[in-house]
Amino acid sequence: MNETKKKLKCAVDIGEALLMNGGEIYRVEETINHILEAWQIENYDVYVLSNGLFASANETAEDACSIVRHIVNPQVHLGRIAELNQLSREICKSKMSVDAANECLESIKKMSSHSLMETMIVCGLGTGCFTYIFGGTLQDSIISFIIGIFIGLFLYKNHASRFIKNIFGGFIAAVLASLFSMMVPIHIDKVIIGDIMPLVPGIAFTTGVRDLFHEDYLSGAIHILDAILTGICIAVGVGTFLLIMNGGFK
Structure with a gap:
């Protein structure tokens, strides 16, 4: 060479x-x-x-x-x-x-990535804090923290495509929030919103906007399209469970 x-x-x-x-x-x-x-x-x-x-x-x-x-x-x-x-x-x-x-x-x-335990704890803390920020109570935040741990486990162990991961991630968040709402009084909407935050494509969207400002229109459009599709996948996952619960497919 x-x-x-x-x-x-x-x-x-x-x-x-x-x-x-x-x-x-x-x-x-x-x-x-x-x-x-x-x-x-x-x-x-x-x-x-x-x-x-x-x-x-x-x-x-x-x-x-x-x-x-x-x-x-x-x-x-x-x-x-x-x-x-x-x-x-x-x-x-x-x-x-x-x-x-x-x-x-x-x-x-060769630098190691985050361990399973780190991912689960950080995901739980993040979801709990976001639930509180979006108007949830302390009890809602605690439930979100518990669900967030399971979301972190799912994201760490699942190696499917991002679209499949986001659909099922949103579905799992909605299912667990619904199960906890049957046991303790919580604001299920606040809990679901907090628990889908680890799936939200914030980096892709902000990177796309930054690329557009730097007149890199192709890369910017790709990142923003990726963010939009990811958001749709999350909505499909959560919406599917809510439709099932409300008898929407009858």
């Missing part, structure tokens, strides 16, 4: 890792551009989409090269993004070698 290809591959690997862990489109492009400039690659082009990455370098020279990556099922991991941003700063500041950058990148990729 020639030196240009080696540098381009490392820069693209870092950009791909950023995109896989929830990095914004324009930040991924800027990161790859800054790294290539730091490594004195002058003739290059980088184009990033929400699920794809295209890069080329020295197109008119003998060592011309290009790389295409398909990004599948990105997951948000802010810890990895922070480390990847620090790595790119180190490359630009100290002109870190390609081999050293690759070693750091591999260690970042």
Whole structure:
């Protein structure tokens, strides 16, 4: 592998890792551009989409090269993004070698994700707080916390597509809220609203709006469409159970 290809591959690997862990489109492009400039690659082009990455370098020279990556099922991991941003700063500041950058990148990729217990507890705390924010009582928040733990377990263990996960996640939230309402007096609407919050595509929507402001219309439209479809899936899950309970399918 020639030196240009080696540098381009490392820069693209870092950009791909950023995109896989929830990095914004324009930040991924800027990161790859800054790294290539730091490594004195002058003739290059980088184009990033929400699920794809295209890069080329020295197109008119003998060592011309290009790389295409398909990004599948990105997951948000802010810890990895922070480390990847620090790595790119180190490359630009100290002109870190390609081999050293690759070693750091591999260690970042091996960073562990959140454990099952962490996911369940944080999901429970989040749902309980959201229920209280949306007007629920302390008792509603406690019930939401309990249901949120089960939602966190479902999200952690379920590896189906996001659409199926959101439909069943909304359905489970509605079922559990209804079961608890039979045992204790709660505001079931507040509880359901709080418990579907871990499913709500807030990051996708805000990222889409940010992309549109940066005139990246294609990526912005993709993210906003993803957010809309996710919201529809959540509504289908909750609405299906409520229709069943009210005899809507008769």
